[in-house]
Amino acid sequence: MATGRLHSIETFGAVDGPGIRTVFFLQGCPARCAYCHNPDTWNPAxxxxxxxxxxxxRAKRGRPYYGANGGVTFSGGEPLLQGEFVLEAVRALKREGISSAIDTSGTYFDDMSEKVIDAADMLLLDIKHIDPKKFRELTGREQSPLFRLIEVINRLxxxxxxxxxIVPGFNDDEQYIYSLNEFLRKIRSVKKIELLGYHNMxxxxxDRMGLRYRLQGVRPMNRNRLQQLSSLTQIV
Ligand code: SF4
Known part of the structure; x- marks a missing residue:
């Protein structure tokens, strides 16, 4: 049976998918997002x-709280990096009647990814940036895995x-939100669009890890401005 590498577990998670969820933050990420809160998840080992x-x-302990919508979310790091393990886990949870969501960054996709997506009940996608150049600048990765992911999500x-x-000075303007709405027309089954404000916590x-913080000096996102921008998001 496959084993995975785990960063941490959050019980009673209320923001990583619908309902109350047990969130497994898995270890390992190929991206290096400038605003990443968890650089300690980067190392796959x-x-x-x-x-x-x-x-x-662990997931069964939360079952009394899941209700009709809750369940388990595999987040990271990048959960698709551990495809074989996540696939087995999702299937095992399904046998117990527990639904699973995959919280992916769209920065990684391999031969196992389609099977994982097929087995899971839903996805959360952190879209990073719609412009290929800015995407690369922000994550250090190319957009090609994102497009493979979108093709599979649509097919399935x-x-x-x-x-x-939303990061001040990077994508905090109306035009970006309009372009994001347009970009998201490529994805058939979007149920929700959520804008999250950048913070520098x-x-x-x-500093502790001896890493350079690339967004030094960028102020946290203003809440009112975030709300204004959120009101412009559109599900087609
Ligand atoms: S995708 Fe980006 S934000 Fe998410 S864990 Fe990897 S580096 Fe951090």
């Missing part, structure tokens, strides 16, 4: 080992929630 049985055991007709971090973590 870090964290601790976890088995599928342990995932199921998987429900998806879109999340977009991770900066100390970078």
């Amino acid at each position: 870090g964290g601790q080992e976890i088995t599928v049985e342990e995932v199921v055991r 007709d998987k429900p998806i929630w879109i999340r977009q971090v 991770a900066e100390n973590k970078y």
